[in-house]
Amino acid sequence: xxxxxxxxxxxxxxxxINRKKLLPSTKLREDIGLDADDAFELLQKFSxxxxxxxxxxxxxxxxxxxxxxxxxxxxxxxxxRKPVILKSLNIADLEIxxxxxxxx
Numbered sequence: 001x002x003x004x005x006x007x008x009x010x011x012x013x014x015x016x017i018n019r020k021k022l023l024p025s026t027k028l029r030e031d032i033g034l035d036a037d038d039a040f041e042l043l044q045k046f047s048x049x050x051x052x053x054x055x056x057x058x059x060x061x062x063x064x065x066x067x068x069x070x071x072x073x074x075x076x077x078x079x080x081r082k083p084v085i086l087k088s089l090n091i092a093d094l095e096i097x098x099x100x101x102x103x104x
Contacts (some may be wrong), residue, residue: 014042024092039063053102062089
């Protein structure tokens, strides 16, 4: 099995989504709905399975922490805090991380 296919099968089985719905551009948070603990768990398994170093990966740049979405939305509505803008992490980024051996 090719590495590319294996990655898609891995994600499909971990998140319970049909393999045919996954594309390189599929975003983990926005398209699959992974955030907080679920995203952390998937990336931890990804790191172990594909031997990808994630020691410099800033999780909070891409995903929120469990339960903070509602709090930040409320603070934003009350004009106490600016909205948190998160970067997207897609399957193509994971493919690149496998090739490089690290995810930043």
